[in-house]
Amino acid sequence: MNDKEEQYAFIHAYSTEYPVTKLVEITEVSRSGYYKWLKRNGSNNQDRIDESLFLYIHKIFTDNRGTVGRKRIKIGLKKDYGLVVNEKRISRIMRKYGLQCKVRRKKFKNRPQPNGLIPNILDRNFRAMRPGIKLAIDITYIEVEKGSQKWMYLCAIKDLFNGEIVAHSLGTNQGMKLVYRALDALKKRGFENRAIMHSDQGTQFTNHRYMKRLQEMGISQSMSRRGNCWDNACIENFFGHLKCEMPCFSHPETVIEVRQAVEAYIHYYNNKRIQTKLEMSPVEYRTQAA
Structure with missing residues (x-):
């Protein structure tokens, strides 16, 4: 693979995250040359990139028994493999390979027991500066x-x-x-x-x-x-x-x-x-x- 092909592949890999105009400036190749390359073999190259990322995504997904979505997979990729991948790409690859996180429906109990003597000290401030407080x-x-x-x-x-x-x-x-x-x-x-x-x-x-x-x-x-x-x-x-x-x-x-x-x-x-x-x-x- 020559240098230009590598640069075109780089642009294609990050085209969902950054504008193509910016990427061609960084790589110093022509916009028209990139689109000619894309028409020629860009889709095959994208499949190879997706497949390599999918191996890591699938490992995190299966290790957690299918309970992780794009946000936690993004954190896992960076934490375990040093890979920085945005959520949009992770979602696209998961859809492409049929990975679907279990989506839970939020259910809350509405308890009728009143007790006005006890104040709501917490008042939805769920942040704590140290353990045990x-x-x-x-x-x-x-x-x-x-x-x-x-x-x-x-x-x-x-x-x-x-x-x-x-x-x-x-x-x-x-x-x-x-x-x-x-x-x-x-x-x-x-x-x-x-x-x-x-x-x-x-x-x-x-x-x-x-x-x-x-x-x-x-x-x-x-x-x-x-x-x-x-x-x-x-x-x-x-x-x-x-x-x-x-x-x-x-x-x-x-x-x-x-x-x-x-x-x-x-x-x-x-x-x-x-x-x-x-x-x-x-x-x-x-x-x-x-």
Whole structure:
């Protein structure tokens, strides 16, 4: 391949990201010469470029069981392979080779339980400057397909500094014991004095014993406004990912299998799953910050 052909190939590779006029100036070839080359063999060259990038994209896609989209693939390409590829090109290659990320539908609970005595301290400020100062707690359900037990319940506590699930508990009912076990796990993990614990207005979180437990732990309670799902979006976001992505890693049917699958997914979420705003996993971000 001569120098001009290499320059034409370079222009074609980046023509979806930058104007052709600018690229021909950089490479010092003529615009008409580029279009003649493109008519001659540009499409074949594009296929070769796409195919080479697809190998890396497919590796990231399959390693994450098809749960990653263009944003996280872009971060993965740069982080793992040193490749800078824009999202538009990644989307085009994924469509070309039939890769489709599972798209989750956002669902929020509208809990009717009112409690005007507890302020919304967090007030949708989901950013935290250090670990253990802003936490969010909630409960979700997971279907059990086999056996007499139809549902499992997960209570999770998320650190808003890095999005890490720092404590959780699983049980066959959503009573107060489920919440207390999660709080006990958080106590072992550690947090800052007067940390904020945010929740929605679920019955467990308006329970006076729960409020007393937070006071004893030195935690300030914050609560979403009535019927406002966005106030608690930070923890609902995790539950959405879990329900959409966990079946891609395994298909649990029994109580034991659900428990194992949830534990495995939380480990993956904390240690391996890239968060777009962090451009790394929660544990990697916490370790780097430390």
